[in-house]
Amino acid sequence: GAVVSQHPSRVICKSGTSVKIECRSLDFQATTMFWYRQFPKKSLMLMATSNEGSKATYEQGVEKDKFLINHASLTLSTLTVTSAHPEDSSFYICSARSGYGAGLNTEAFFGQGTRLTVV
């Protein structure tokens, strides 16, 4: 299947700083990328949908000013956690799908995730 690379895989940052997570589709053009958050032993919660060249659509309860999403190209979306707090510590996963194909039958491919620890 197609490859989605997420970087970094682990990051530790100090409270109050910002951290950027990258999600790249390596061998396909991703018109849509999704950002999920996963708490320990919990399910994946969709945070936002990122469409190339337009503003991200955030799910209810997700602070768009805190979790900045940029999808500037067909192969890269970034999630920036601004003014990070310890409660932002979590596992963040991106997925990407190609817009070229029939509907949702085009599979969404997941990155390997980023473990963020805010100290």
Place this chain on the structure above:
Amino acid sequence: AQTVTQSQPEMSVQEAETVTLSCTYDTSENNYYLFWYKQPPSRQMILVIRQEAYKQQNATENRFSVNFQKAAKSFSLKISDSQLGDTAMYFCAFGTSGTYKYIFGTGTRLKVLA
């Protein structure tokens, strides 16, 4: 709004045996897809199998098969000849063709015993 429910937080199965993981969902959509994803300790999400709602035939992928009951909104995963490498979290997911967003269940932790 769509919901996905996995009622089995944890399950175990002996190696080479068969196990079935349950999933139910709720939706008013008519055109949608259902997925089972595996998340091993590495946390990488791996697609196990997918089912298009408009297809009556149950999907199969080698040792993995589903029992899709559309009227009952049920989508169970059967793993045959379980292997130690099948030990992982398994998530059931729902996706609509309009939004392309996936809604995940809470997961079932499967442990295959030697």
